[in-house]
Amino acid sequence: MFCPKCGFESPEENRFCKSCGANLQLVSDVMGGKQLPIMLGQFGIDVEKLKRGARSLRNAHHHKADTNSQSVMETAAELRRVRREERRQRARQPKPREWLRYSWQHNLRDGLMSIFGGAGLGAVLFFLSRTASDIGLLKQLEDQSQVKGLELMLRLVWLFAAIPVLKGLAQILYAAFFAESIAKLTDRFLPPQQQAQIEAPVTGTINRPISAPPSVTEQTTNILEKEKELRITQEAERATS
Known part of the structure; x- marks a missing residue:
């Protein structure tokens, strides 16, 4: 309830206003x-x-x-x-994954991975085809299928590994001559960061570190101890006199 005289808000159960005393x-x-x-x-x-x-x-x-x-x-x-x-x-706005692939760092990494992956795949396929040719497995498959030149095709299957190798070389060339850095792409596609510049105020005073206020209990204890010491000293003086 609000008092009509002073406008002070009081609980409903109060009979009188605490501010002006109205009923x-x-x-x-x-x-x-x-x-x-x-x-x-x-x-x-x-x-x-x-x-x-x-x-x-x-x-x-x-x-x-x-x-x-x-x-x-x-x-x-x-x-x-x-x-x-x-x-x-x-x-x-374009997503980072859409324009980061045009950076030279990204193309260099993917190019090296493609070259090493293609080289490893080619080595494995060459070893398998050479082993199958030595034991006569490729010749046997050609005779059973009655397809001429199948043995030669299976022996040269490792050449398919040249595809990722060539792709990796192309990516490395693109990274070396055409691609831009991630920093330039970031400046181009991302909005500038708005950073609040907070300048420290220049004053001639030294800011003192904020210390915790002394404990009230500690102050009271010190006062009581001082009063007790004073009382003992007075009683001792009275006894000596």
């Missing part, structure tokens, strides 16, 4: 429709005026709450709109 019980009775005398004792407040003030204060409070809730909703809607716009911009 809030009478305000509740007035709002409830009870018939009261025209004057309210020592405060001298008109009942009708009190009722109008209480109602206007309540309406103002509700209007303020509605205004605050409306502003909060508008702020939330604006934040949602900004986030949607940011998501659209990120969706329109």
Whole structure:
């Protein structure tokens, strides 16, 4: 409940305002429709005026709450709109995996992997075809299938490993003469980073380190110990005198 005299908010169970001392019980009775005398004792407040003030204060409070809730909703809607716009911009921008493959680092790595992978595959296929030819397996397959030249084809199957080797060489040439670095591609495709520049204030004073405040219990203990020592000293002086 709000006091109609000073506007201080008090719990419903309080009978008097803590700020100005107005009788809030009478305000509740007035709002409830009870018939009261025209004057309210020592405060001298008109009942009708009190009722109008209480109602206007309540309406103002509700209007303020509605205004605050409306502003909060508008702020939330604006934040949602900004986030949607940011998501659209990120969706329109090319993904890093789409443009990083054009860097010389990426092409050099993939080229070397293709060359070594193709060379290893060719070595394995050459060894298998040579072994199968030595034991007569390729000749036997040619006789059973009745396909002329099958033995020669199977003996030269290792040449298919030249495909990844040539691809790796092409990637290395592209990395050496045409590709750009990751730094240049990043500057081209990514927006510039907005970094807040925070300048340290220049003052002629030395900032002292923040220390923890002394404990209240420790201070009280020191005071009591000093009082006890003083009392013992006074008693000792009285005994000697």
